Amino acid sequence: VSFISVYGGTGGALFANEKKALTSGVDIVICTPGRMISHLNMGYVKLDGLKYLILDEADRMLDVGFYDDIIKIISYMPKQRQNLLFSATMPPAMRKLANTILHNPAEINIAISKPPEQILQQAFIVYDAQKIPLVKYVLQQKQFDSVLIFCSSKLNVKQLCEELRRSKFSVDQIQSDLDQEKREQVLLDFKSKRLKILVATDILSRGIDIEDIDLVINYDMPHDGEDYIHRIGRTARAATKGTAYTFISVKEQIKFERIEKLLGHPVTKLQVPEQFGPAPTPGEREHGHKSARKKHKGVRRN
Secondary structure, eight states: OOEEEEOSSOOHHHHHHHHHHHHHOOSEEEEOHHHHHHHHTTTOOOOTTOOEEEEOSHHHHHHTTOHHHHHHHHTTSOSSOEEEEOOSOOOHHHHHHHHHHOSSOOOOOOOOOOOOTTEEEEEEEOOGGGHHHHHHHHHHSSOOSOEEEEOSSHHHHHHHHHHHHHTTOOEEEEOTTSOHHHHHHHHHHHHTTSOOEEEEOGGGSSSOOOSOBOEEEESSOOSSHHHHHHHHTTBSOTTOOEEEEEEEOGGGHHHHHHHHHHHTSOOEEEOOOGGGOOOOOTTOOTTSOHHHHHHTTTGGGO
């Protein structure tokens, strides 16, 4: 079986290889939407003989804004084909996409798996200014060989990574601004233990196969319970034990309660060390304790 991987962030030589395969013909094309559209716009890709369209991690593609790109690619395809759509979640946008491209589909729903029991799940309720000092504190309490930290935005990834580097931690990052070659190198360094701490967006919450991650930190809360399970599931693989810490901001407490309901049990809340000042109280809402938040605006700089 012949195949070609088509994805961005690579040099001209790989683009030329992709063009050659797409022009001469290939059995299987595995691609990202943006790169495939770049080839389609040049006019040499013919999809008339396509038999199967598979959309994997479809909800994640929609999260990053690929809906219109997917519809455009489909416009080049023959009407008669088999479609398969795989998704970890089924939000309204996913239903819309499914109804647009699938015809009388058979639907298979698999229950959300629960995190392995060998994962120790704990959480801190914090103000945003306390997060970076608390990450450093956690990393200094024990010798971790492999730590994965999830942030909700590439800006937070960059900021946290820089702060940890200043404190002499072995750390690097993966986020959408990095080209593919750099991402692959960082991931290889992390997998081989040359790099101890990796800070990333949800780009890494699914699909990476690294079996011995000691600690996962949710620096920012995941969007929903399914993403929480995917994130912390990066640790305690292959029958090993692992730890997962989640930082819960004041405005995210209700969201975390929904995650606990999905888990079927509460997650233990740890006390923020006194040196970082008063922390939010359980159940505190965003408008409360303004004086405490004002007092700790400078914690991140100290």
